[in-house]
Amino acid sequence: MARLATTTDVFNAVAEPQRREILDLLARGERSVNEITTSLGLKQPQVSKHLRVLSEVGLVTVRKDGKQRLYRLRGETLKPIHEWVSSFEHIWNERLDRLEQYLNQLQNKENEHE
Amino acid sequence: MARLATTTDVFNAVAEPQRREILDLLARGERSVNEITTSLGLKQPQVSKHLRVLSEVGLVTVRKDGKQRLYRLRGETLKPIHEWVSSFEHIWNERLDRLEQYLNQLQNKENEHE
């Protein structure tokens, strides 16, 4: 059984770092394939392949402008990741809260000795 | 060139849904392999293999208790994902802001006609 396809869902699509970089770039605004290629220092076919994956999971949209294909980010598609990972937020915050309490207790003890 | 290994980073580790489910379960507290197996309806070797991946990227820790291996979530390891995906949050919020403005404008125009 192979791994799930990269186009299965958003989690799989962004597992590849180059695709994350493309999204980072598009977050700053619409870009043509060539702009992505030169900005990230990738080969053009690479970029096209990655964009196809991103397009199939709905993370980007494309519009034609003459010879150019301009790609735009659909950031909302990342929400499932945000929601999933945010469900763990209380855990590391809880850990921090405990640390704060512990440090406060330490400080209170020091004040008692003064 | 193969895909990056699942143990390359956290993004790759959580691309597989079963591994996300394991993390969801561990978020509720430490669990033995057998508990994960029965809770998620997976086969034991499957679970062990997934746990190995999660362990190698630092998402879980394991302690021995007699015959049992108890696994615990290290949720902080998910922070890079949270940070990355949160950098896009302003985008979908911005889109909502614009929609509100647009709706407000529509409403103002309707008030003018009354």
Add this chain to the structure above:
DNA sequence: TTATTATATTCCCATATGGGAATATGTCAA
């Protein structure tokens, strides 16, 4: 020591990459 229980690991398989290399396709200008 043997049997039971809990879990990790190995071997195997079919599958899907991501990039290289090359080519096909689409658009526009001359």
Add this chain to the structure above:
DNA sequence: TTGACATATTCCCATATGGGAATATAATAA
């Protein structure tokens, strides 16, 4: 129509799965 430019796609390759099946390893009880 041809050539230039922008981009998508195909073929190929080596690689790493995730699960099945089986087995190895570890811990405990009798």
